[in-house]
Amino acid sequence: MGADLRYDDMESGAWRFSDATAFRMVEHVLQSVRMDPNLVDPNDKAQYDILVGIVDKNTRRKSSDDVALLVTTLKALSEAVSKIDIMYHHSLLNNIFSICIWHLQRDTMDAFLDLITRLAAVADQYLRECLQMLVNNFIPPGPLTVQNKLHPWIFSRKKDIHFRLCESLKTISDTVPLAPMMLRDIIDRSMPKLFENEDKMVCFVECMLGLDTDRMGDLIGAILLAKVVELLTELDVHITWEDILQEEHNIGIFDMELEDLDGDGDEDGLGQAGTKVLFGGNGCADKLDGLMVVVCEHLMSCAERGHLPKEFEILKTIFRASILRVHRSKFAQFIMFYACSLDPDFCGLQFAVFLTDIVTNKEEDPISRMSAVSYVGSYLSRARFISVDNVVTILQRLVDWCVEYCDFQNSRGTAANPNHQIFYATCQAVMYILCFRLRSIMDYPKLKLDLFHMPFGFILTHPLEPLKVCLPSIVNEFLRQAKDAGLFTTLMYSTLDDAIESDLSRTFGGIGRLDMFFPFDPYLLKKSDRYIRPNFEFWSMVKTTYSDDNEDDEDDELEDLDAPGMNVGSLDDHVEIDMNSDDDGLEYSMNKMSITPYRSFLHTMVTDSDGGPSMPARIRPSVSPPV
Numbered sequence: 048m049g050a051d052l053r054y055d056d057m058e059s060g061a062w063r064f065s066d067a068t069a070f071r072m073v074e075h076v077l078q079s080v081r082m083d084p085n086l087v088d089p090n091d092k093a094q095y096d097i098l099v100g101i102v103d104k105n106t107r108r109k110s111s112d113d114v115a116l117l118v119t120t121l122k123a124l125s126e127a128v129s130k131i132d133i134m135y136h137h138s139l140l141n142n143i144f145s146i147c148i149w150h151l152q153r154d155t156m157d158a159f160l161d162l163i164t165r166l167a168a169v170a171d172q173y174l175r176e177c178l179q180m181l182v183n184n185f186i187p188p189g190p191l192t193v194q195n196k197l198h199p200w201i202f203s204r205k206k207d208i209h210f211r212l213c214e215s216l217k218t219i220s221d222t223v224p225l226a227p228m229m230l231r232d233i234i235d236r237s238m239p240k241l242f243e244n245e246d247k248m249v250c251f252v253e254c255m256l257g258l259d260t261d262r263m264g265d266l267i268g269a270i271l272l273a274k275v276v277e278l279l280t281e282l283d284v285h286i287t288w289e290d291i292l293q294e295e296h297n298i299g300i301f302d303m304e305l306e307d308l309d310g311d312g313d314e315d316g317l318g319q320a321g322t323k324v325l326f327g328g329n330g331c332a333d334k335l336d337g338l339m340v341v342v343c344e345h346l347m348s349c350a351e352r353g354h355l356p357k358e359f360e361i362l363k364t365i366f367r368a369s370i371l372r373v374h375r376s377k378f379a380q381f382i383m384f385y386a387c388s389l390d391p392d393f394c395g396l397q398f399a400v401f402l403t404d405i406v407t408n409k410e411e412d413p414i415s416r417m418s419a420v421s422y423v424g425s426y427l428s429r430a431r432f433i434s435v436d437n438v439v440t441i442l443q444r445l446v447d448w449c450v451e452y453c454d455f456q457n458s459r460g461t462a463a464n465p466n467h468q469i470f471y472a473t474c475q476a477v478m479y480i481l482c483f484r485l486r487s488i489m490d491y492p493k494l495k496l497d498l499f500h501m502p503f504g505f506i507l508t509h510p511l512e513p514l515k516v517c518l519p520s521i522v523n524e525f526l527r528q529a530k531d532a533g534l535f536t537t538l539m540y541s542t543l544d545d546a547i548e549s550d551l552s553r554t555f556g557g558i559g560r561l562d563m564f565f566p567f568d569p570y571l572l573k574k575s576d577r578y579i580r581p582n583f584e585f586w587s588m589v590k591t592t593y594s595d596d597n598e599d600d601e602d603d604e605l606e607d608l609d610a611p612g613m614n615v616g617s618l619d620d621h622v623e624i625d626m627n628s629d630d631d632g633l634e635y636s637m638n639k640m641s642i643t644p645y646r647s648f649l650h651t652m653v654t655d656s657d658g659g660p661s662m663p664a665r666i667r668p669s670v671s672p673p674v
Contacts, residue, residue: 174229248338279378283378283379346389355394371415384429399441421472424479427441527593
């Protein structure tokens with residue numbers, strides 16, 4: 048080689064060498080500087096500098112000749128990776144690892160990614176740098192944005208670039224056993240932060256979830272999904288009800304049915320009958336909305352490939368660890384709702400069983416049990432895809448647990464421990480489910496018979512007096528429908544009416560002020576709403592047992608069920624609430640347990656309205672001995 052074949056000939060364009068000749072030239076240049084810099088021949092140093100200049104991290108605005116030269120050089124470097132040494136070729140490696148593939152044309156990108164995958168396979172040298180460079184390219188660079196928004200042409204290339212990045216990472220993981228573990232750590236440290244703009248955040252998560260397939264998914268899929276859910280939850284808890292601006296403040300809580308996105312030509316609203324829901328300047332809502340779209344698309348892809356059951360098992364574990372006990376979560380939990388809707392027979396039922404197992408397991412901590420009973424009540428009420436027979440099966444388990452609890456309390460005396468919140472919450476969940484489902488159950492004779500055999504009267508008239516503790520609007524609606532359906536005898540109704548005749552109960556939500564977290568209340572995020580809405584049961588859709596009797600009854604308390612203010616603190620200003628008391632460390636204030644904060648603007652809205660108070664201010668997980 049030597050003086051006859053010089054790399055500057057290639058750079059000047061005065062060359063027509065074959066690829067094999069070019070490869071030999073690159074190999075010679077690399078080898079010629081692998082020594083003490085003071086001993087390198089000046090001509091060889093000049094050739095190396097030219098090589099470094101060709102592999103320039105600023106790859107934009109190159110001529111067609113420059114691009115052809117870069118492609119040839121990248122291919123040559125791929126063949127000569129064994130000659131590359133971090134000690135002697137630092138400047139070359141720095142340029143390689145600084146290249147942004149979003150600027151590269153397709154042929155150049157292919158040659159460059161081939162070089163990266165080969166460099167990563169060099170034993171114990173460049174693996175971390177190669178993986179970090181690929182992860183850095185999950186999102187486009189800053190110069191590709193205008194006013195914090197991506198250039199339109201980026202969206203046309205995004206899918207192709209993400210596919211190539213994922214394929215390169217999978218190739219490296221197949222070649223280097225340590226790669227998945229290292230990649231997991233790199234992605235963890237590179238996750239978008241809350242202040243990142245929506246487009247970049249969505250780009251990163253889209254590419255990240257693209258790795259959750261096949262063998263790569265088996266290795267790190269659970270970790271990737273967990274990181275995404277963690278990001279969703281973090282965004283979610285940064286959205287407060289103070290950020291959700293609502294018009295028509297004087298509409299009754301149950302009258303506010305948030306289901307008509309397109310109603311009355313109001314394309315920007317999220318509400319019916321003039322109820323408009325906006326997120327007042329909180330960018331977290333838009334980011335969460337965009338990410339929910341990405342996750343739902345990922346789950347849909349899993350379902351299409353037959354991988355949903357496996358993904359769902361991972362999701363259940365993540366839900367248990369990251370969402371179940373987060374009572375300020377308003378939207379992130381809907382990934383479970385959507386996953387269940389994609390496979391109602393398996394995922395849909397399994398989620399209900401999973402929640403019920405937590406509720407009835409005395410080994411579980413009280414907070415998890417309280418959360419689980421809130422979830423199962425809200426889920427079975429709102430999930431249109433859950434069959435009626437499955438609803439009855441879960442109801443039977445909840446009722447059986449309540450009966451066991453009552454029997455246990457009879458054996459020890461109900462006054463032994465005044466805190467029975469898990470029991471009360473379960474009673475409320477059962478009644479809440481039946482408010483939505485009783486009419487449909489009545490249409491099936493066998494299920495109707497099963498329901499009529501459940502000992503509701505024994506539970507509801509027990510000395511624990513659940514009807515005086517549960518939310519009056521739910522109690523009254525349940526009794527109204529149960530009476531119309533003939534669920535109880537006439538004598539039993541008299542007893543039940545006596546059990547709820549309490550001014551304190553009617554005004555303040557029960558003597559124990561039982562609050563409930565309704566995790567599957569109507570969904571308020573606009574872009575991702577299309578994944579939830581088709582399978583969501585709004586109260587206006589429900590056929591009650593009395594619906595043929597008086598469709599326009601203005602006294603129907605449960606018309607408030609779909610309001611975002613359902614969980615609002617409901618006491619007037621003269622009622623003092625001890626928000627600092629601590630019953631064995633398990634008492635939760637409104638801002639932790641409810642999706643609506645105590646003393647928020649919604650509090651003022653409700654207490655100033657004619658509709659009266661609606662929801663107590665606090666919930667206490669039970670500290671009574673579980674059974």
